Amino acid sequence: MALESYGPIAIFAILALVFPALTFFLTRLFRPDHPTPLKDLVYECGELPEGEAQIQFHFQYYMFALIFLVFDVAAIFLLLWAFAWGDLSGSSGVAKYSIFLFLAIMFVATQYALKKEEVIHL
8 A cells, every 4th residue: 555655656766767867868869950050159059259268167166066066965964854843853863863963974074175175175
């Protein structure tokens, strides 16, 4: 009975995985391909580019994006944990210890990332 209630979720997950891949390949199959020298320019609006088209970004931007992503995921886990706090009070404490372990791992990973960034600057 429990597996029957997860059927729609499984169908949704399969569709969520198949639809982007399917549309990606179908657009590659049906799109018109008429290259011209003007279309091969970096800007297709007719403007002539100045300088190099490829810009090398600093590593700090990548690191800040990763740290933001990690904290975003951590915020979601902490929010869910805070909502479940009342239900966790009767448990053996494993859930409470696991969230503190999660926070410790996040702290150590953030400190490592920040130290790694300092080493790159030197």
